[in-house]
Amino acid sequence: MTEQSPGLSNLLTENRTFPPSPEFAEQANADTSWYERAESDREAFWAEQAERLHWDTKWSQVLDWSGAPVAKWFVGGKLNVAYNCVDRHVESGHGDQVAIHWVGEPGDTRDLTYADLKNEVSKAANALTSLGVTAGDRVAIQLQMIPEAIVAMLACARIGALHSVVFGGFSPTALRQRVDDAAAKVVITSDGQYRRGKAAPMKANVDEALAGAESVEKVIVVRRTGDPETPMTEGRDVWWHDLVDEQSVEHTPEAFDAEHPLFILYTSGTTGKPKGILHTSGGYLTQVAYTHNVVFDHKPGEDVYWCTADIGWVTGHSYIVYGPLANRVTQVVYEGTPNTPHEGRHWEIIQKYKVSIYYTAPTLIRTFMKWGDDIPARYDLSSLRVLGSVGEPINPEAWIWYREHIGRGEIPVVDTWWQTETGAIMISPLPGVTATKPGSAQKPLPGISAIVVDDTGKEVPPGGGGYLVLDKPWPSMLRGIWGDDERFRETYWSRFADLGYYFAGDGAKYDDDGDIWLLGRVDDVMNVSGHRISTTEVESALVSHPTVAEAAVVGATDPTTGQGIVAFVILRGNAADGGEQAVQDLRNHVAKEIGPIAKPRQIMIVPELPKTRSGKIMRRLLRDIAENRQIGDVTTLADSSVMDLITQGLQTGK
Numbered sequence: 283m284t285e286q287s288p289g290l291s292n293l294l295t296e297n298r299t300f301p302p303s304p305e306f307a308e309q310a311n312a313d314t315s316w317y318e319r320a321e322s323d324r325e326a327f328w329a330e331q332a333e334r335l336h337w338d339t340k341w342s343q344v345l346d347w348s349g350a351p352v353a354k355w356f357v358g359g360k361l362n363v364a365y366n367c368v369d370r371h372v373e374s375g376h377g378d379q380v381a382i383h384w385v386g387e388p389g390d391t392r393d394l395t396y397a398d399l400k401n402e403v404s405k406a407a408n409a410l411t412s413l414g415v416t417a418g419d420r421v422a423i424q425l426q427m428i429p430e431a432i433v434a435m436l437a438c439a440r441i442g443a444l445h446s447v448v449f450g451g452f453s454p455t456a457l458r459q460r461v462d463d464a465a466a467k468v469v470i471t472s473d474g475q476y477r478r479g480k481a482a483p484m485k486a487n488v489d490e491a492l493a494g495a496e497s498v499e500k501v502i503v504v505r506r507t508g509d510p511e512t513p514m515t516e517g518r519d520v521w522w523h524d525l526v527d528e529q530s531v532e533h534t535p536e537a538f539d540a541e542h543p544l545f546i547l548y549t550s551g552t553t554g555k556p557k558g559i560l561h562t563s564g565g566y567l568t569q570v571a572y573t574h575n576v577v578f579d580h581k582p583g584e585d586v587y588w589c590t591a592d593i594g595w596v597t598g599h600s601y602i603v604y605g606p607l608a609n610r611v612t613q614v615v616y617e618g619t620p621n622t623p624h625e626g627r628h629w630e631i632i633q634k635y636k637v638s639i640y641y642t643a644p645t646l647i648r649t650f651m652k653w654g655d656d657i658p659a660r661y662d663l664s665s666l667r668v669l670g671s672v673g674e675p676i677n678p679e680a681w682i683w684y685r686e687h688i689g690r691g692e693i694p695v696v697d698t699w700w701q702t703e704t705g706a707i708m709i710s711p712l713p714g715v716t717a718t719k720p721g722s723a724q725k726p727l728p729g730i731s732a733i734v735v736d737d738t739g740k741e742v743p744p745g746g747g748g749y750l751v752l753d754k755p756w757p758s759m760l761r762g763i764w765g766d767d768e769r770f771r772e773t774y775w776s777r778f779a780d781l782g783y784y785f786a787g788d789g790a791k792y793d794d795d796g797d798i799w800l801l802g803r804v805d806d807v808m809n810v811s812g813h814r815i816s817t818t819e820v821e822s823a824l825v826s827h828p829t830v831a832e833a834a835v836v837g838a839t840d841p842t843t844g845q846g847i848v849a850f851v852i853l854r855g856n857a858a859d860g861g862e863q864a865v866q867d868l869r870n871h872v873a874k875e876i877g878p879i880a881k882p883r884q885i886m887i888v889p890e891l892p893k894t895r896s897g898k899i900m901r902r903l904l905r906d907i908a909e910n911r912q913i914g915d916v917t918t919l920a921d922s923s924v925m926d927l928i929t930q931g932l933q934t935g936k
């Protein structure tokens with residue numbers, strides 16, 4: 283069965299519920315009838331949701347599942363995603379509505395209306411076209427949270443080019459891997475980024491990544507920090523302001539097929555090589571718009587929304603760019619870290635812009651708890667009316683704190699479960715409908731089906747636990763892994779092949795009411811601060827260091843980040859003793875290879891690793907050590923004395 287970390291089992295003893303207030307329920311976008319309507323005719327329900335968008339050509343069939351597991355949604359339909367997110371709001375008379383209240387880390391601000399956004403996106407689309415980018419080409423984007431990041435994504439969508447956004451904190455090696463995998467023609471980046479009050483170079487890293495990258499013809503550089511040392515390669519590199527500013531604001535959006543690819547986003551799997559998750563246009567935009575509307579109860583023109591994610595992750599794609607903008611949001615976009623220049627920064631921004639919907643991650647909520655209740659208490663947070671959480675299971679203590687200290691003890695908290703692969707929210711309470719339970723994502727949304735099954739694929743009864751599967755196709759489902767059809771089928775569809783279920787990789791449980799509780803990953807993927815990192819990825823980085831002979835990595839429960847990375851390393855015979863410096867060097871090496879988010883919390887130098895007779899590392903035992911537990915059953919070890927050797931070595935510091 284699934285291996286659970288002990289911290290999660292206490293989730294299941296939680297039994298408080300919080301029904302919505304009658305006033306909230308009264309004005310909510312969705313009500314209980316939506317579940318019944320969707321259940322009685324799923325396709326008719328999704329057709330109704332697709333009407334939220336502007337279609338240049340209407341579809342002739344809602345779903346074609348004959349090519350399963352590759353779905354076609356809204357067959358024959360044509361639309362332009364960027365037109366839906368921008369132009370149509372200007373055409374309907376909302377050009378003056380603020381789309382983005384942007385807040386820079388040093389305190390500079392910029393407001394962009396929908397009319398401004400239309401001009402910027404059109405100019406950027408013309409600029410990309412002038413560089414020879416056409417529909418189907420790939421554009422890699424490594425940018426921090428500045429308006430140009432969103433403009434660049436929409437400009438790609440507008441001309442039918444696929445963007446591949448690479449998180450700003452990823453290393454040159456990680457960027458290069460992604461650029462090569464997708465054979466990106468253009469890379470968009472910036473001179474540098476502000477991080478914790480300091481300007482750090484970005485373009486220099488991008489240059490390191492792109493040395494010899496054959497697919498890349500042009501690099502567009504946004505000026506943000508004004509770093510005079512920014513290296514520019516003659517003939518390849520061009521400044522955004524030189525290229526984009528002089529373009530025409532006229533650009534006619536072309537309608538693309540509903541299944542035209544929209545973007546690739548890389549995520550960690552169980553091997554070292556990241557998977558390029560492919561999403562397409564019509565179904566994706568339908569589901570992100572629908573979910574953003576009902577899960578956050580968003581009212582266009584009234585609410586001020588803020589999702590604190592980075593566009594480098596899927597949350598930024600679906601709930602900063604596509605869903606919210608399709609719904610004519612007014613939103614805050616913040617460039618920096620939550621404690622720069624002080625720990626009240628988020629609350630100060632909420633107070634200033636009267637944010638009414640706030641969507642963040644458990645790791646940050648736990649960090650706010652650590653910083654102290656008195657910090658949010660200093661600000662006026664009375665504009666808030668919905669709070670959301672995403673990225674990992676939220677522990678009831680954090681959920682309750684969030685509702686009490688940020689939500690005045692009265693507003694709905696929605697815990698939203700989904701994945702890069704699902705594209706949009708799948709399991710979540712509805713704020714005007716559901717009596718929420720701290721720690722549970724509860725029920726699949728109307729139109730979505732998700733069940734918990736045992737090893738054989740049989741649904742478990744109330745109170746039972748097993749694997750989370752998605753047993754029916756959904757509009758924003760991934761359409762594949764870029765360039766690796768075999769891996770797509772193997773990873774998600776082979777586990778329950780006979781039943782045709784999508785295997786999510788998460789353990790889950792039903793409570794006695796039949797509500798779903800997510801219990802964390804069941805594969806070799808760690809979840810650190812809501813970011814997926816594979817154990818193999820970190821192991822490969824470690825063994826690429828000249829002093830390392832062998833490495834095994836586990837995710838250990840961490841009070842703030844959900845999981846922390848703990849590595850067990852065997853040094854080569856000729857390497858110096860594993861002193862403090864050696865450990866520091868290894869931690870920095872991983873940060874350099876993958877990015878600072880993958881830096882192990884702890885590295886233990888050990889003489890041996892526990893292995894089965896077939897040579898498979900028994901991570902379960904290493905997790906016992908990492909979490910300071912009594913070591914479990916060692917009978918399947920090839921050499922059962924190994925664990926003694928490891929623990930003794932750790933005690934004596936050898």
Ligand code: WT7
Binds near residue numbers: 723
């Ligand atoms: C994995 C997906 C979804 C956008 C951010 C992460 C975990 C995500 C929840 C939640 C419990 C959650 C799962 C999932 N996860 N949200 N509300 N409760 N677990 O996207 O990087 O693709 O990671 O994050 O383990 O499989 P991602």
